[in-house]
Amino acid sequence: MIRQPAAGHATIVAVSDAPALITDLVQIKLLGEKKRDENLHFRRFMKSRDHSDRILRRVAEGIEDQIDCTQCANCCKTSTTGVTERDIEKLARHLHIAPGRFVADYTMLEDDEGAGTRVLKFTQNAGCVFLEGNLCSVYDARPANCQRYPHVVRGTGSIASRMWTFVDRAAICPIVYNTLEAFKDQLRFRR
Numbered sequence: 417m418i419r420q421p422a423a424g425h426a427t428i429v430a431v432s433d434a435p436a437l438i439t440d441l442v443q444i445k446l447l448g449e450k451k452r453d454e455n456l457h458f459r460r461f462m463k464s465r466d467h468s469d470r471i472l473r474r475v476a477e478g479i480e481d482q483i484d485c486t487q488c489a490n491c492c493k494t495s496t497t498g499v500t501e502r503d504i505e506k507l508a509r510h511l512h513i514a515p516g517r518f519v520a521d522y523t524m525l526e527d528d529e530g531a532g533t534r535v536l537k538f539t540q541n542a543g544c545v546f547l548e549g550n551l552c553s554v555y556d557a558r559p560a561n562c563q564r565y566p567h568v569v570r571g572t573g574s575i576a577s578r579m580w581t582f583v584d585r586a587a588i589c590p591i592v593y594n595t596l597e598a599f600k601d602q603l604r605f606r607r
């Protein structure tokens with residue numbers, strides 16, 4: 417999430433003759449929901465055809481470069497972030513406290529169908545405990561999940577294998593919404 421100098425991403429636009437990107441979060445929510453079925457169809461389309469991840473990654477990087485996460489931070493305001501032991505150690509070191517204290521003060525268990533995933537403390541009103549305005553106060557030590565978010569350019573496996581996360585995120589994240597639209601154009605997907 418937040419790329420900084422960023423907490424998350426968004427504003428922007430127009431490069432040469434490319435259409436302007438949509439970064440208004442109200443529109444992103446509306447359009448992401450409206451295009452849910454189309455995006456599910458596109459996900460199946462991508463999985464059933466060969467395509468070059470190298471080219472798609474370049475397309476996604478072009479979108480990321482145009483969007484300023486510090487104007488957005490929507491991911492940090494709306495989604496919880498899972499943390500690993502490694503994240504906890506790094507963040508504790510960054511804050512000069514013991515890992516145990518970090519867990520007690522800055523994390524909580526999220527009841528993920530009983531699995532109890534450990535996540536950064538989060539409230540509906542303020543989002544992530546480390547969000548200050550639109551910026552991440554622990555940017556240099558942020559969890560790996562935040563570094564890779566929204567997992568279009570950076571992530572494990574092929575882009576098609578990560579598509580299952582993008583349908584929901586298209587209604588939250590301007591990078592995901594605009595990247596999916598650019599992928600559709602690139603792959604000549606018939607809407």
Ligand code: SF4
Nearest residue numbers: 424425488489491589
């Ligand atoms: S929701 Fe997307 S565009 Fe907004 S801050 Fe997060 S990664 Fe950046």
Ligand code: SF4
Nearest residue numbers: 418492544547552562
């Ligand atoms: S640690 Fe919190 S504020 Fe920082 S990038 Fe991750 S979710 Fe956003």
